[in-house]
Amino acid sequence: MSARDMFAKTVFAKPLAVVSPLPALATERDLRLDLFRGVALWLIFLDHIPENVVNWFTLRNYGFSDATEIFIFISGYTAAFVYGRAMRDRGILIASARVLRRAWQIYVAHIFLFTIFMAEIAYVAATFDNPLYAEEMNILDFLRQPDVTIFQALILKFKPVNMDVLPLYIVLLLFFPPMLWLLLWQPALALAGSALVYVLAWNFDWNLPAYPNGVWFFNPFAWQLLFVFGAWCALGGAQRLAGVLRSRVVLGIAIAYLLFAFAVTLTWYYEPLDRFVPAWLSDWMYPIDKTNLDVLRFAHFLALAAVTVRFVPRDWPALNSPILQPAIVCGQHSLEIFCLGVFLAFAGQFIISEYSGGPLMQTAISLLGILIMVATASLISWYKKIEGRSPTSRVKPPDADLAGGEA
Amino acid sequence: MKLVIAIVAAFALAGSAGGVAYAAPQPEECDVPASLLETDTDLSRVLNEVKTKHRLDVSVIGSGSSALTGPEGVHSAYPARLEEALKARLTGIDVKVTPHVQSKATTAAMVSGFGKILADDKPALVIWQTGTADALSGVEPEDFRVSLDDGIEKIQSDGADVVLMNMQYSPRTESMLDVSAYADVMRLVAQARGALLFDRLAIMHSWNDEGTFDLYTATKKYDMARRVHDCIARALASQIINAAHLDAVRMQTTR
Numbered sequence: 173m174s175a176r177d178m179f180a181k182t183v184f185a186k187p188l189a190v191v192s193p194l195p196a197l198a199t200e201r202d203l204r205l206d207l208f209r210g211v212a213l214w215l216i217f218l219d220h221i222p223e224n225v226v227n228w229f230t231l232r233n234y235g236f237s238d239a240t241e242i243f244i245f246i247s248g249y250t251a252a253f254v255y256g257r258a259m260r261d262r263g264i265l266i267a268s269a270r271v272l273r274r275a276w277q278i279y280v281a282h283i284f285l286f287t288i289f290m291a292e293i294a295y296v297a298a299t300f301d302n303p304l305y306a307e308e309m310n311i312l313d314f315l316r317q318p319d320v321t322i323f324q325a326l327i328l329k330f331k332p333v334n335m336d337v338l339p340l341y342i343v344l345l346l347f348f349p350p351m352l353w354l355l356l357w358q359p360a361l362a363l364a365g366s367a368l369v370y371v372l373a374w375n376f377d378w379n380l381p382a383y384p385n386g387v388w389f390f391n392p393f394a395w396q397l398l399f400v401f402g403a404w405c406a407l408g409g410a411q412r413l414a415g416v417l418r419s420r421v422v423l424g425i426a427i428a429y430l431l432f433a434f435a436v437t438l439t440w441y442y443e444p445l446d447r448f449v450p451a452w453l454s455d456w457m458y459p460i461d462k463t464n465l466d467v468l469r470f471a472h473f474l475a476l477a478a479v480t481v482r483f484v485p486r487d488w489p490a491l492n493s494p495i496l497q498p499a500i501v502c503g504q505h506s507l508e509i510f511c512l513g514v515f516l517a518f519a520g521q522f523i524i525s526e527y528s529g530g531p532l533m534q535t536a537i538s539l540l541g542i543l544i545m546v547a548t549a550s551l552i553s554w555y556k557k558i559e560g561r562s563p564t565s566r567v568k569p570p571d572a573d574l575a576g577g578e579a
Numbered sequence: 580m581k582l583v584i585a586i587v588a589a590f591a592l593a594g595s596a597g598g599v600a601y602a603a604p605q606p607e608e609c610d611v612p613a614s615l616l617e618t619d620t621d622l623s624r625v626l627n628e629v630k631t632k633h634r635l636d637v638s639v640i641g642s643g644s645s646a647l648t649g650p651e652g653v654h655s656a657y658p659a660r661l662e663e664a665l666k667a668r669l670t671g672i673d674v675k676v677t678p679h680v681q682s683k684a685t686t687a688a689m690v691s692g693f694g695k696i697l698a699d700d701k702p703a704l705v706i707w708q709t710g711t712a713d714a715l716s717g718v719e720p721e722d723f724r725v726s727l728d729d730g731i732e733k734i735q736s737d738g739a740d741v742v743l744m745n746m747q748y749s750p751r752t753e754s755m756l757d758v759s760a761y762a763d764v765m766r767l768v769a770q771a772r773g774a775l776l777f778d779r780l781a782i783m784h785s786w787n788d789e790g791t792f793d794l795y796t797a798t799k800k801y802d803m804a805r806r807v808h809d810c811i812a813r814a815l816a817s818q819i820i821n822a823a824h825l826d827a828v829r830m831q832t833t834r
Contacts (some may be wrong), residue, residue, distance in 0.1 A: 222753045230646055289644075293755060300797045304804035307643030307682065308717050308749040311756045333757045383629050385717035443614065458767055459720070525795050 196482055203491040203500055209246040210503030210549075213513055214542050215239035220334045220517030225531040226538040232424050233441065234471040235433040236460055240337065244395055245473065247341065248402025249508070255352055256407055268349035275345040281511045282338040286325050289332050292518055314384075324383035331382065334514060336389040343380070343392040344399045351400060355407050363409070366400035369393055374464060387463070394465040398473070419483055426475035433472050498546040507553045509545050516541040609791050609810035611782050616814065620775045622740040622823035628703035629825060634673040635665065638700040638739075640689055641708030643682035644747050649802055653663055655805040660812030661706075668820060677702075680691040685712045697737045705734045706777070708744035710761040724764045731772045738745070741774035742819065748783035750795055775822050777815055783807070 206341065210313040215230045216239045232238035251271070259267035314321045314330075324330035328339045351565045354362040372378065373393035405413070416422055437455070439445040460466045490496055502509045520537040523529065595771045600805060627636050639645060639658040645655040658678035665674040677700050681689065686709045697705075707730065713723045727743075734741050745765045746758045762780055769776040820826055 223750060296751060296755075301799050302751075302797060302804065303648060303799070304794075304807055305644075305747065305749050305752065306648060307711055308715075308747065308752045308756060310643075310683065311752055331753055343805075382717065386719050408761050443617075447619070454767075459763070460722075463720075518754065527749055 177572040184429070191476075202486055204488070205246050205249060206488060206500040206503035207491065207496055208242055208503070209250075209506050210499035210501070212239040212242040212246070212511075213502050213506060213509050213545065216243065216337070216501070217513035217545065218512070218538055219465050220380040220514065221302075221524070221534070221538070223521065223529070224534045224538060233437060235430060235437055235476070236466070237469045237476065240390070240462075241398060241465075241469065241473040243337070243506075243510075244340070244344075245402040245477070246503075248344075248399035251345070251348060251399075251404040252352060252355060252403030255348070256356060256403075259352055259356060264349065264353055267352065271345055271348050271352070271562055275342050278338055278342050278345070278507060281507060282328075282342070285335060285338070285511055285514050286332070288515055288518060289335065289410055292522060293332075293487055305485055321383075329381060329383035329390070334517065337510070339345055340390040340392055340395055341387070346398055347396070347400075350405075352403065355400070355403055359409060360403055363404045366397050370397040371466070379463070380520045391464045394463070398465060398470065416571070417478055419578055422478060423482055429471065429475045430479065433475075434466075435458065469555060498542075501549040502545055507550045508552055509549050512545055512548055513541070518542060580667065581605045589733070598809065599799070609786060609806070609813070611814045612818075614783055615778055615782050615785065617773055618818065618822050620769075620773055620822055622742075622775060622819060623739045624703045624706065624738060625819065625823040626825065628653045629669065629672055629823070633671065634820065635666075635669065635675070635704070636700060636702045637661070637676045637706060637780075638696055638702040639676060639678045639680075639706045639708065639726040640693070640696060641678070641680050641687075641706075641744070642712045643680070644682050644711055645678065645708045645744075646680040647801065647808060649801050651742070651801075651805075657812040658706075658807045661815055663817035664813050665819070668816060669825060681711070683712050683715070684719055685716060686710070686726040686730065687718070688712075690726055690733065693730060693733045695737070702739050704742065706742045706744060707734070708785045709733075710758065710765055710777075711746045714746065714756055714758045720760050720764050723761060724768060725726045727765065727768045728772065731768065731774050735772070735774075741767045741772070742777050742815070743774050744777045744815075744817055745780045748787060748794060750782050750787065775818065777818055779811060782811070782814055786810070 178286050211564070215232075218224060218226050218230050219232060219239065221227070227233070230239065231242075251274075255267045255271050258270055293312065294315060297309075297315055300309075321330055328342065331339055351362060351366070354365070375389060379391045380391045382388055401409075436449065457468065460468050462469065491500070520541055523537060524534060527533070625635060630743050639661070645656065645658060646652065648686075653659060656678070658676050658680075662674055662676035665676070668673075679692070681692075689707075691710060709727070709730075710723075731741050731743070743765055745762050751754070756782070766776055766778075768774070783792075783794065785794045786807075791810075792803065796803065
């Protein structure tokens, strides 16, 4: 059967399962995904406050990859988990429509955050004046052309600092329906195609243009690899990899690589160690490119994931303990909590700069921010629960957020 | 378990690293942690010119943050203060610092003017302050790296030493203007090309942390800006004198 027939059949009828034997999808939700996504959201929040002693505890200081990799991988995983089932049960059209609706929700959230950001900038522009920073204040030039700036923000070309993740996610979701279909039909081919796009993007410098200059901070052509890899794992890939992950050799390599990355990272923060990095190594290794998801970063994430999966099994009893619930509940409402985290980072930084916060203040703001994130996530959970119980509510398809979340 | 040990070790090391980078503040005004001025790079052309000609010609090439506006701006910006600081410490040496400041000039734009500056000034040392304009206009870090590399090569092949100066630490604009990627590029290129890096970003950051200057302050007055520039000039003079081993020379000439 040709791909076109396959498409026609799955769009107009729904029995995709009849056409090809589909990989069995895990039905029970994997709390590890919620847990690690929740933790990633906390780390992203902390990293977004530039002046923060608590930053020393976040992942990026101890290796090449950071919370962004975790977030994108798990997002790919859960998107495939939720929409893969929808595509299998209800056909391409319905599943695609739901993916696109999710993309729209994220777009609206992004524009909402942009508005808050503009308010902050306008405040700084109106109140802060210091001849020492005459040059740096040129960054506020765009306020003089709100017509251009706001339009460029609406088409996702203008993205202020720290507001790059959601646009990446929007683009990844826009292209997800055909990719998901391919993943269900020919998972190996889909993964190979994704890897090919990654390689081509590196070779031909593919990226999307940004405003006023340059390209997207997170190159969608490169980062899609991690998203698709997550989706592939959700659709049976993880089981296929289980044998590899059990191997002691793989574990050894993963740990060795993590230690190597840790040693290299130390030299960034403690200059005198720099001389122990041989010239040939730094020539080969640097720059470790975040924009294009450097292979070293990708490998670091894989090593981290391999070690994590080994030591944190799916049925780890602690996953049900109350201690981990705060992170898990944040991971279950990731779009809301991500946006809240970006906002809280703005607000926290604002307080630190207005009231000159020392390390104590920074720690307090970091903890308070995480507390607000947890409280909000719990509130959202509670809303969903009472809505589900209310007599007027209709029977809904499985809740995407609770199935591991979508965002 | 191994991972746990690694993480614990990481915190221990990170803690000790922090301790070294921010040594206890000296009573002296605007003291800079010694680790921020240490370097393996030798400014041999500077040493040579001072030794053989008893003079030192320095060109400062930079964008807006190498200048101050307002009355007395020229005399209070760091290039002029550097000339004073070097003269005070290198007695008997004819020091001349010539600034070439183009506000908003990106690295690539500055490099195109190098030929004329090098021919006019014939410097033994070029202090090249750059990166801010590139971050402001969103130049791609890779393009930035190429321009930077190109510029350093031009200066070095002309026979001068290079000091690269990175951005100012500007906490108010930090959430809008992320300079870290450009600062990383500057560090790597300086290392690869044997140029000295004057880490203005880290130095100003440490001043802010130590309370030497409150860089969050909103003020239209020039006094703080002048003091910051003066402190930058003195730190820069110290780093140049160390890296060119000029303390030894001065002792010989005064003996």
